Amino acid sequence: xxxxxxxxxxxxxxxxxxxxxxxxxxxxxxxxxxxxxxxxxxxxxxxxxxxxxxxxxxxxxxxxxxxxxxxxxxxxxxxxxxxxxxxxxxxxxxxxxxxxxxxxxxxxxxxxxxxxxxxxxxxxxxxxxxxxxxxxxxxxxxxxxxxxxxxxxxxxxxxxxxxxxxxxxxxxxxxxxxxxxxxxxxxxxxxxxxxxxxxxxxxxxxxxxxxxxxxxxxxxxxxxxxxxxxxxxxxxxxxxx
Numbered sequence: 001x002x003x004x005x006x007x008x009x010x011x012x013x014x015x016x017x018x019x020x021x022x023x024x025x026x027x028x029x030x031x032x033x034x035x036x037x038x039x040x041x042x043x044x045x046x047x048x049x050x051x052x053x054x055x056x057x058x059x060x061x062x063x064x065x066x067x068x069x070x071x072x073x074x075x076x077x078x079x080x081x082x083x084x085x086x087x088x089x090x091x092x093x094x095x096x097x098x099x100x101x102x103x104x105x106x107x108x109x110x111x112x113x114x115x116x117x118x119x120x121x122x123x124x125x126x127x128x129x130x131x132x133x134x135x136x137x138x139x140x141x142x143x144x145x146x147x148x149x150x151x152x153x154x155x156x157x158x159x160x161x162x163x164x165x166x167x168x169x170x171x172x173x174x175x176x177x178x179x180x181x182x183x184x185x186x187x188x189x190x191x192x193x194x195x196x197x198x199x200x201x202x203x204x205x206x207x208x209x210x211x212x213x214x215x216x217x218x219x220x221x222x223x224x225x226x227x228x229x230x231x232x233x234x235x236x237x238x239x240x241x
Contacts, residue, residue, distance in 0.1 A: 126162070
């Protein structure tokens with residue numbers, strides 16, 4: 001793990017991020033209380049994660065099953081939700097279903113069936129988000145928009161899964177206008193599905209926006225933004241956000 005910042009640095013960053021998120025919500029005419037700021041904890045020492053929790057962060061995002069299991073007991077978890085946000089292999093599902101309250105990265109019937117199986121074994125209903133590859137990038141996980149409705153139809157039949165919304169990681173864009181287009185497309189998908197009123201599917205959460213674009217995401221309807229680098233400093237893994 002890379003401990004780049006000190007606890008007081010994290011505390012200051014959290015306060016700045018929370019204020020920025022609040023102002024972005026206000027600009028969009030939204031209630032700031034309806035926007036959750038998630039601390040993305042990949043490679044972050046639990047000491048720094050707990051420093052963020054002490055400043056009001058009550059939502060953690062874990063990317064790796066093994067790392068989650070290793071750090072789980074070190075977190076100050078009272079009043080804190082843990083979501084799994086990374087690519088989840090089916091053989092890792094059993095390790096995490098008792099530790100997280102939501103899996104944000106469901107992108108196949110195969111994965112959904114395994115989560116259903118493992119949750120049934122412990123008599124738990126798992127909240128999930130379906131991950132959409134809105135930029136249609138070959139090197140990213142998530143389903144293409146046209147695959148969304150068929151996948152939702154299959155998941156809606158599973159008794160131990162509850163779809164709460166959508167998640168995306170848009171392409172890296174140099175111009176704000178371009179990333180805004182992707183966020184707008186996701187928001188429209190979110191709204192369209194909500195209007196269809198599927199059984200067992202409630203479009204309540206739109207998870208999009210990271211360190212470089214979270215304020216723009218909030219302005220386009222996101223109600224969970226996933227912040228890593230801006231909170232904890234630059235990490236030493238490829239693709240840190």
